[in-house]
Amino acid sequence: MSTVLIVTEIQNGSLREACYEVASLAQQIAAATGGSVKSLVMGQGVAALADEFSKKGGGDVFLAEGDALANHNAEAESKAIVAAVEASGADLVLIPSTPSGWDTAPRAAAALDAGFVSECFDITAEGGSITYKRRVFNGKLEATISASCDKVVASVQTGATTPFEGSSEGSVRKLDVSIGDLGTKFVEVKQAESKGVDLSKADVIVSGGRGVGTPEKFLEVIQPLADALGGAMGASRPVVDAGWLPHEYQVGSSGQVVQPKLYIACGISGAIQHLVGMKTSNYIIAINKDPDAPIFEVANLGVVADLLEIVPALTEALTAAKG
Amino acid sequence: MKIMVCLKQVPHQDARLDINADGTWIQEDNIKFEINSYDTYALEEALRTKDAGEADVFVVSIGPDRVGQALRTALGMGADRAIHVNDDEANGSDSLGLAKILAAVAKQENPDLIFMGLMSDDDNSAAVAPMLAQLLDIPHTTAAVKVERSNGTVTCDREIEGGAHEVVELTAPCLIAVQTGLNQVRYASLKGIMAAKKKPFDVKSVADLGLSGQVGTGAAKVKIDRIAPPLKGDTAEILSGSTAEVVAGLVSKIKELGLL
Numbered sequence: 001m002s003t004v005l006i007v008t009e010i011q012n013g014s015l016r017e018a019c020y021e022v023a024s025l026a027q028q029i030a031a032a033t034g035g036s037v038k039s040l041v042m043g044q045g046v047a048a049l050a051d052e053f054s055k056k057g058g059g060d061v062f063l064a065e066g067d068a069l070a071n072h073n074a075e076a077e078s079k080a081i082v083a084a085v086e087a088s089g090a091d092l093v094l095i096p097s098t099p100s101g102w103d104t105a106p107r108a109a110a111a112l113d114a115g116f117v118s119e120c121f122d123i124t125a126e127g128g129s130i131t132y133k134r135r136v137f138n139g140k141l142e143a144t145i146s147a148s149c150d151k152v153v154a155s156v157q158t159g160a161t162t163p164f165e166g167s168s169e170g171s172v173r174k175l176d177v178s179i180g181d182l183g184t185k186f187v188e189v190k191q192a193e194s195k196g197v198d199l200s201k202a203d204v205i206v207s208g209g210r211g212v213g214t215p216e217k218f219l220e221v222i223q224p225l226a227d228a229l230g231g232a233m234g235a236s237r238p239v240v241d242a243g244w245l246p247h248e249y250q251v252g253s254s255g256q257v258v259q260p261k262l263y264i265a266c267g268i269s270g271a272i273q274h275l276v277g278m279k280t281s282n283y284i285i286a287i288n289k290d291p292d293a294p295i296f297e298v299a300n301l302g303v304v305a306d307l308l309e310i311v312p313a314l315t316e317a318l319t320a321a322k323g
Numbered sequence: 324m325k326i327m328v329c330l331k332q333v334p335h336q337d338a339r340l341d342i343n344a345d346g347t348w349i350q351e352d353n354i355k356f357e358i359n360s361y362d363t364y365a366l367e368e369a370l371r372t373k374d375a376g377e378a379d380v381f382v383v384s385i386g387p388d389r390v391g392q393a394l395r396t397a398l399g400m401g402a403d404r405a406i407h408v409n410d411d412e413a414n415g416s417d418s419l420g421l422a423k424i425l426a427a428v429a430k431q432e433n434p435d436l437i438f439m440g441l442m443s444d445d446d447n448s449a450a451v452a453p454m455l456a457q458l459l460d461i462p463h464t465t466a467a468v469k470v471e472r473s474n475g476t477v478t479c480d481r482e483i484e485g486g487a488h489e490v491v492e493l494t495a496p497c498l499i500a501v502q503t504g505l506n507q508v509r510y511a512s513l514k515g516i517m518a519a520k521k522k523p524f525d526v527k528s529v530a531d532l533g534l535s536g537q538v539g540t541g542a543a544k545v546k547i548d549r550i551a552p553p554l555k556g557d558t559a560e561i562l563s564g565s566t567a568e569v570v571a572g573l574v575s576k577i578k579e580l581g582l583l
Contacts, residue, residue, distance in 0.1 A: 074462075141552060148545075148546070192486030294553065303573070321583060322583065
């Protein structure tokens with residue numbers, strides 16, 4: 001019997017979609033174990049959201065309010081989570097794996113002396129035991145994990161489950177949290193500066209990864225293919241980190257999220273953070289030497305070969321075909 | 324100022340990932356290892372503080388003999404000394420176990436700042452840094468892409484979604500887990516590598532840290548039961564053949580999509 005505590009996150013005045021995704025898992029686990037779902041809503045002036053969530057999958061909601069919780073603060077949130085676990089008797093805490101979640105969840109796990117499983121894409125309860133699944137080695141392998149402790153905190157990959165659409169019954173209860181002095185102070189959120197390269201409008205994006213090899217090859221190999229298709233050039237994170245191309249070319253969760261008619265990934269293995277930024281493209285072609293590269297999981301069409309042979313030949317053929 | 328940098332040695336990014344005999348991790352024999360990419364940026368950030376004439380930088384790593392190489396590389400890059408927690412009793416530690424070991428080292432050393440990477444390239448958990456901060460009861464931030472120090476406070480930009488940054492101010496002592504790309508990482512110079520041979524290199528056991536019985540496989544709260552390549556779902560249709568055949572296939576698909 002599991003008491004599952006959902007730790008919610010508020011963004012721009014509403015509950016993030018990821019809270020409902022986590023609610024799906026929480027409801028399934030509670031049903032499979034004959035347990036219950038409870039939730040924590042943290043913020044300032046968020047009582048209405050607590051009420052809303054209690055009816056839409058959150059069950060009994062603990063509402064923690066205070067100035068320290070008005071913006072993301074890992075120290076303060078961790079204290080609120082500990083208080084909510086004590087008040088709810090939860091043995092499983094689920095948190096959306098967002099930038100706030102990954103900052104707070106492990107801290108809360110340590111404060112609870114609990115087991116921690118990061119970025120799960122699935123959690124299942126069967127025969128009284130709970131199994132966690134997550135990706136390791138940047139998506140190249142999957143790990144199945146079990147816990148042997150009385151409390152577990154798990155963060156849940158966003159977009160991995162379907163949002164909960166049913167209803168739930170529950171009450172909202174105020175939770176007193178003694179936050180005390182904090183060494184962490186939220187200052188502000190700085191929005192992204194306007195992008196010199198706007199990939200969101202391109203019908204075709206040709207992106208290169210580490211496999212392109214050198215910054216020069218982007219100009220010699222990747223850009224010409226993008227030009228031949230009247231499209232734009234993009235890049236994966238390692239390329240930008242290495243300083244080969246500026247940040248404005250980066251496709252992924254920390255760069256631009258794109259949805260072109262055609263996305264051609266060249267020498268990109270397909271780390272989760274990249275896939276999040278392009279997997280809803282209408283059609284995806286992947287060219288990579290490694291047949292096991294995760295990029296082939298999201299691609300419609302794949303070529304297992306050296307991009308430096310295929311891409312120039314493709315550019316030439318397209319140019320010829322256009323006449 | 325004293326700065327602790329936590330490093331993890333991980334399989335090289337291009338290493339072959341074969342599953343080991345009991346199916347719980349990869350086969351580590353005969354593959355190359357390197358310093359976790361995120362951690363190289365953490366070390367660089369610490370060394371930049373040292374270059375400004377302000378810091379004593381020590382590096383810490385947990386693992387078997389091979390990890391000595393990662394620490395010696397860090398010394399060659401400019402760290403002042405190394406601590407290697409080399410003890411079979413640490414094997415099989417989960418994230419919390421590793422955080423406990425690093426916390427014990429930190430309690431012996433009392434650093435003003437701790438730098439480490441946001442996550443490791445092998446386990447990808449991004450868990451040890453916030454756990455270590457909690458165990459030490461100090462503030463932390465993760466995914467830092469900019470770090471500025473001034474009297475007793477550290478102001479960081481942390482990367483959130485869509486290119487936005489969250490600015491946080493931490494009171495030292497504090498822990499900063501860095502995102503890749505926040506600086507350009509230096510290479511060890513030949514002079515640095517020669518100098519590294521004379522730098523202090525301490526090896527510690529789990530018992531030296533007062534943690535006997537509290538870390539390692541036996542104390543792990545979570546463990547990997549199985550590791551495997553992802554189940555192939557709707558995987559891509561693969562075009563094969565000569566370059567000319569493959570290119571012809573791609574061109575015809577692009578035509579079909581109405582993009583030519």
